[in-house]
Amino acid sequence: YFLLLGEGARKLLSKLTQKERETFYEDVRTIYHTIAEYLKKNLPLRNSFLRDIQILHPSYRSVQYSDDIVRIARTVPGLLSDQEIDYTRDEWLNYSLEHIDETWYIKEKKKDYLGAEIVIYHRIDYYWNKVQINKEIIKSVQSSYLVYKQDLHFKKVAAERLEKENKENLKEAEICKEILNEEDELLLKQKTLQRELNDATSIIADASERLQLALKKKDSIEIDRSTILIHGGNTKSKEINEQLSKVTEELIKIQKKRKSKFSQQQQKRQKTLTDASIILN
Known part of the structure; x- marks a missing residue:
């Protein structure tokens, strides 16, 4: 296992014996393993709705995600009719072809100390307040998220x-x-x-x-x-x-x-x- 250490930590470790250093690295590894196991156990990594909902980020505005928006529309049974769900696919296709001003989703661009570009995005609700899309879809997403939170709390x-x-x-x-x-x-x-x-x-x-x-x-x-x-x-x-x-x-x-x-x-x-x-x- 490779562990990046700060200069201060490296100097402190140099004062320890080989056995103490081995114990330190073993303890750190155990801590990271415990954190990882906790995240795997408690994060909703297999939740298909959360996986699909990420397409609402501007960077996913593409024809290839039309099936994902349909799955989102189906998430809350009875909210949309079959015809409305079909329209949702068409609306997404139109949305993917639209020219979107990047100021709607990019708040700021700057460079780090190495000269690499850093992009800071607006909140997702700021972006969707700018974009014209079926309001029922937004309601569906909000309703689904509320149901998900209630279910998560109950569990x-x-x-x-x-x-x-x-x-x-x-x-x-x-x-x-x-x-x-x-x-x-x-x-x-x-x-x-x-x-x-x-x-x-x-x-x-x-x-x-x-x-x-x-x-x-x-x-x-x-x-x-x-x-x-x-x-x-x-x-x-x-x-x-x-x-x-x-x-x-x-x-x-x-x-x-x-x-x-x-x-x-x-x-x-x-x-x-x-x-x-x-x-x-």
């Missing part, structure tokens, strides 16, 4: 709203992600507690069988051991059931919250798609 507002909604959607997505993680943790905790409850229940059932057998054999030691196991199992079961109850309640709340958030997110996503469609159209 700008929609784009700003879309950007805001995208940021909000990202935040909502993070919240939904946190909710899903919390739900997964609760499900895992519920599963773990259920397994522990099953283990405790199994211990109680096994100890109960041992107790019945010990009672028949009148084995006091086995009776004591079985009783301790049953008591411990019951205590553990009660504790686990209380924890399971709390986890289940929390799980129900988080699932309701998840459904609500996902529903809101879906509605916002649909609205965002609608706004994006408006901007593209």
Whole structure:
């Protein structure tokens, strides 16, 4: 990339290290790239009406642009009849053959310090106030420009709203992600507690069988051991059931919250798609 520098900038850069100069040029290039991307994104470069409207400049007064003036006349549907649009072509042909005083569009001519000629033009409305042309065409152009400005403003507002909604959607997505993680943790905790409850229940059932057998054999030691196991199992079961109850309640709340958030997110996503469609159209 070639970058023209003023003398002052060149002297300042000479005091920097090679690495600092490379960083400077890279930053400048990034700035120009960003500006160019912004202009490409926001300027109406593909607007056919704006492309055609440039023929109203005096330098485009030529037969070859007769199709362009017809396209301009068609821009606002219903403004001109088919016959009037055909007349517009004829009027443009006549206009292109007319002798136009250059003082109508050239305000001043002068030379720069190299001797090259510089032409300063009058405003375009100054020129067309001098030229006799179908007034309906001028009204058409003015009306089309007004419609274009209103449409541009509407799309700008929609784009700003879309950007805001995208940021909000990202935040909502993070919240939904946190909710899903919390739900997964609760499900895992519920599963773990259920397994522990099953283990405790199994211990109680096994100890109960041992107790019945010990009672028949009148084995006091086995009776004591079985009783301790049953008591411990019951205590553990009660504790686990209380924890399971709390986890289940929390799980129900988080699932309701998840459904609500996902529903809101879906509605916002649909609205965002609608706004994006408006901007593209």
